[in-house]
Amino acid sequence: MSVEFRLVQWNTHKKVYDLAVTALVLVSIGSIVGVGLAAFPPPGEVSPPILLMRALGATAVIMLHVILAIGPLARLTTLAAPLLYNRRHLGVAFFLIALLHALVATGFYGGFGHGVWLVNVVTGGYRTGGEVPFELLGFLALLIFFAMAATSHDFWLSFLGPRVWKWLHMLVYAGYALVVGHVMLGAAAERATPVWPALLGVGITGLTTLHLAAGLRSLREHQAAEGESNWADAGEAASIPDDRARIVRLPSGDSVAVFRQGDRLTAMSNVCAHQGGPIGEGKIVDGCATCPWHGYQYRPEDGCSPPPYTEKLPTYSVRVRGSRVEISTTPNELGTPSAAGILDGDDHGE
Amino acid sequence: MANDHDDFYVGYLPTPSAHRRFSKVALVAVLLCAGIAGAGIAWLMDDPGRGVWATETSELTGTLRLSPVAFLQTAAGPVLLVEPGKFGARDLEPIGDGSPVTVRGTTLERDGHRMIELTSGDDAVTRVGTAPTSITETEAARRVVIEGEIIDTKCYLGAMKPGEGRTHAACARLCIRGGIPAGVVGTADGRQIWAIIDPGEDGVISETMLNAVGKPVHIEGELTSRAGLAILRDARLHAGD
Numbered sequence: 001m002s003v004e005f006r007l008v009q010w011n012t013h014k015k016v017y018d019l020a021v022t023a024l025v026l027v028s029i030g031s032i033v034g035v036g037l038a039a040f041p042p043p044g045e046v047s048p049p050i051l052l053m054r055a056l057g058a059t060a061v062i063m064l065h066v067i068l069a070i071g072p073l074a075r076l077t078t079l080a081a082p083l084l085y086n087r088r089h090l091g092v093a094f095f096l097i098a099l100l101h102a103l104v105a106t107g108f109y110g111g112f113g114h115g116v117w118l119v120n121v122v123t124g125g126y127r128t129g130g131e132v133p134f135e136l137l138g139f140l141a142l143l144i145f146f147a148m149a150a151t152s153h154d155f156w157l158s159f160l161g162p163r164v165w166k167w168l169h170m171l172v173y174a175g176y177a178l179v180v181g182h183v184m185l186g187a188a189a190e191r192a193t194p195v196w197p198a199l200l201g202v203g204i205t206g207l208t209t210l211h212l213a214a215g216l217r218s219l220r221e222h223q224a225a226e227g228e229s230n231w232a233d234a235g236e237a238a239s240i241p242d243d244r245a246r247i248v249r250l251p252s253g254d255s256v257a258v259f260r261q262g263d264r265l266t267a268m269s270n271v272c273a274h275q276g277g278p279i280g281e282g283k284i285v286d287g288c289a290t291c292p293w294h295g296y297q298y299r300p301e302d303g304c305s306p307p308p309y310t311e312k313l314p315t316y317s318v319r320v321r322g323s324r325v326e327i328s329t330t331p332n333e334l335g336t337p338s339a340a341g342i343l344d345g346d347d348h349g350e
Numbered sequence: 351m352a353n354d355h356d357d358f359y360v361g362y363l364p365t366p367s368a369h370r371r372f373s374k375v376a377l378v379a380v381l382l383c384a385g386i387a388g389a390g391i392a393w394l395m396d397d398p399g400r401g402v403w404a405t406e407t408s409e410l411t412g413t414l415r416l417s418p419v420a421f422l423q424t425a426a427g428p429v430l431l432v433e434p435g436k437f438g439a440r441d442l443e444p445i446g447d448g449s450p451v452t453v454r455g456t457t458l459e460r461d462g463h464r465m466i467e468l469t470s471g472d473d474a475v476t477r478v479g480t481a482p483t484s485i486t487e488t489e490a491a492r493r494v495v496i497e498g499e500i501i502d503t504k505c506y507l508g509a510m511k512p513g514e515g516r517t518h519a520a521c522a523r524l525c526i527r528g529g530i531p532a533g534v535v536g537t538a539d540g541r542q543i544w545a546i547i548d549p550g551e552d553g554v555i556s557e558t559m560l561n562a563v564g565k566p567v568h569i570e571g572e573l574t575s576r577a578g579l580a581i582l583r584d585a586r587l588h589a590g591d
Contacts, residue, residue: 024381027385030388032391033392035392039393043401044397044400045398045511047510054395055392080372081359081369082359083376086361109517109520109521110524112436113528115524134517135520185516189516193394283358290358290360
């Protein structure tokens with residue numbers, strides 16, 4: 001959390017994360033260049049720029065898979081939260097590697113001849129007619145990744161607003177589809193061995209499985225609230241773990257996190273004001289509901305971030321009826337204290 | 351007493367031990383996967399061929415030939431002539447087809463086929479005599495269907511390795527448009543074929559053939575030779591290629 005925008009707020013976590021990203025890049029590029037040099041000695045060597053181009057491209061594809069795996073993995077286990085926390089660093093590093101791949105490819109294949117080197121390759125070398133050049137797919141993907149990398153900073157999140165920012169960054173899946181097309185119509189189409197289709201198949205299958213598993217888990221956790229008039233049932237009050245929350249989806253479609261702190265029950269929007277993270281998968285830390293994605297905090301009583309921070313989330317009034325907790329179906333005005341539900345002494349559970 | 355975040359990760363607080371262990375295992379797994387995938391990709395790369403591009407400038411003497419492409423006729427066989435970058439040899443007409451010349455440049459060679467990239471100075475091609483010689487060697491043309499790939503000869507002979515295939519196609523098209531002779535490599539009637547595609551009066555092969563560069567094709571034409579240089583005349587692609 002921050003009250004001002006800085007380029008990078010370095011801390012130990014970020015430094016360790018960036019070291020890990022650097023290690024991934026070095027291992028991937030190193031293995032391709034190293035094995036490539038060893039397996040193809042002169043005079044049958046692969047030209048150094050082409051070997052580098054392949055190493056950068058393959059590394060970018062590997063990094064993209066890691067990036068796309070982190071989100072659902074973090075939904076499946078909170079232990080993966082450290083991987084998610086600074087994922088934008090991995091994203092920016094991925095874009096830079098992909099950009100280098102594009103620069104080497106366009107410079108080497110599109111340069112030294114007639115015309116503009118970038119145009120030469122994006123258009124397939126003045127190809128006329130025929131199929132869509134695979135280079136164009138890569139170029140379009142790079143544009144998407146550039147937009148994402150350029151707007152990854154919280155300044156842009158604030159400037160664009162969470163909804164637009166989230167929509168923009170969901171384009172990563174369109175970028176992924178373009179990358180798959182780029183590889184399948186390009187590098188994979190000319191290889192005698194199906195190494196690229198095989199690896200991409202593993203990657204696509206793995207990502208699909210992770211996303212489906214995370215989606216199914218979310219469906220199971222979100223209880224459909226049933227209620228009459230202005231109140232909705234949110235389940236057994238005592239079965240909400242202490243300092244944790246239950247996520248409830250209201251008939252309106254709003255997702256609400258119902259927290260329990262001892263005998264006190266409060267409810268707030270499940271959508272973090274920062275990046276839309278699931279507050280209900282977080283925990284009460286230092287008296288505040290804390291988002292599991294980036295640690296943004298909100299006071300349970302009014303949904304406001306503690307000073308000097310200014311984020312606010314809608315809260316919902318809570319009441320306890322017998323052993324059940326009920327929440328209001330309409331949110332309270334932003335920043336206003338809301339009614340909490342109080343459990344009887346005998347109703348506490350863990 | 352345990353802290354209220356000892357089982358919950360927050361980026362600005364100390365990392366719980368379980369999260370730290372998970373992160374370490376995940377990192378090792380990702381590094382292993384990346385290393386294995388990278389090694390597999392590199393190990394299974396296609397053979398880029400045995401083209402060699404000499405680093406030192408050399409001189410060759412022979413007879414200049416300008417049709418159907420610029421090449422030097424020598425006792426050791428034909429040597430294609432190109433300029434630096436993705437350009438064919440230009441401005442040689444004043445010297446004249448059949449003139450004895452010495453050329454300076456760096457040689458490219460693959461499987462016995464040779465090319466020289468001329469130096470950029472005025473002395474790249476020097477006339478060493480006055481009497482043009484006529485061609486004495488011409489092979490009877492025969493109709494062939496070659497199963498193979500259209501390539502730009504400079505990259506194929508060693509300027510790029512590999513200088514063929516799908517990903518190289520954009521580069522090959524630029525080379526051919528720049529005047530570098532287009533060739534075809536493949537097989538016909540069970541025999542390996544390497545031939546220059548006669549670009550005709552336009553000096554560049556057709557758009558249809560340019561679009562087929564780098565892809566597996568069947569190409570039909572009259573295979574002949576001029577001064578030892580294999581040439582495919584009246585080339586056309588088979589339907590579907």
